[in-house]
Amino acid sequence: MPRATVDRIAQKYLSIFPPKKNDLYVCLVTIGRFHDFGGVHFCALFQTHAAHARDASRGRRGPGDDGRAHTRRMSRASAPAFKLYTHTLCPYAHRASLCALEKMKMTMADAPLSPSSFEVHVDLSDKPREFLEKCPRGLVPALELGDGRIVTESVRIMHALDAMDFGVEAPSLGGAREDVEAFTSSCDAYGKFVSAGLEFVGGGWGLVRRMPRPATVEKLERAVRNLDAMISRANGAYLFGAELTVADLAIYPFAERFQLAMREFQDGYELGASQSDGEANHFMCWLAEMRRRDSARALRPDDEKLLASWRRTGRLDYFDYETASREHP
Ligand SMILES: N[C@@H](CCC(=O)N[C@@H](CS)C(=O)NCC(=O)O)C(=O)O
Secondary structure, eight states: OOHHHHHHHHHHHHHHSOOOHHHHHHHHHHHHHHOOSOHHHHHHHHHHHHHHHHHHHHHTOOTTOOSOHHHHHHOOOOOOSEEEEEOTTOHHHHHHHHHHHHHHHHHSTTOOOOGGGTEEEOOTTSOOHHHHHHOTTOOSOEEEETTSOEEESHHHHHHHHHHSOOSSOOOOOSTTSHHHHHHHHHTTSTTSHHHHHHHHHTSTTBOOSSOOOHHHHHHHHHHHHHHHHHHHHHTSSBTTBSSOOHHHHHHHHHHHHHHHHHHHHTTTOOTTTSOTTSOOHHHHHHHHHHHHSHHHHHHOOOHHHHHHHHHHHOBTTGGGTSOOOSSOO
């Protein structure tokens, strides 16, 4: 086959598939199925085109772009068939909604991010029968797939959403990677950031207006230092490098709440600002970066209204006992 023809085919495939490493593999397999020609020669040529396309798309990036503009521009997708039973103030459910919005943002061109297209808000203080029939444990989040299967546990739900077919090639949020999987499977464990933060602000989901014991402060600061070192090692804005992964989404809902709660209940304590071996700059930049994302903005309740309910009830999980939602915290 003449090189010019192979060249044209490579360009055509690259205009259909985004030039990412994983997608390159998919492209090569697809091409291999339909065209029987010298794989090595074609692969080399293809890789050259992929590199050019990648560079070109990098060059077009503007501020705030997450590097997936190329994919978004070319994508045409409809909302996938799933429902997320959620409470819109629950930090675990927040993980799942963040993940769904991030995937939608990658695949649904310029459509505005709309959590209401998949969220079914459940009043946890008065759980509807229909919800309990589907999810007998009565916990949110719960993901209902198109075929009626239910996936529970926020971390499993994030991985399921990451692997879900959104109708077009969507970049992965790293859910299938071993290092990311190892992080998410242990991020709720004792002593890690989530549990150390909950203990710091009061313990047992309560909020207490005082600084905790030095050992509790040290536990949280150690967890933050570990995250800070991870971001620094990864050499990008996120826990695992330049691309957002489900690992970031797993801890962000807690970081957002801890920051707000600590300023109010722990005498203006600034999460990440006063580490014993200097400021946790990478962690603080990560927090600011996460907060700026469209998904995080679309899901954030009004801080002042949320704080008013925290002050009144002294509980982070007050919404388990009374009617509340993101719109009416
Ligand atoms: N390990 C679960 C925790 C979920 C969870 O505790 N959800 C709370 C809301 S934040 C809930 O559904 N509470 C209702 C109840 O306990 O009845 C996950 O990660 O999904």
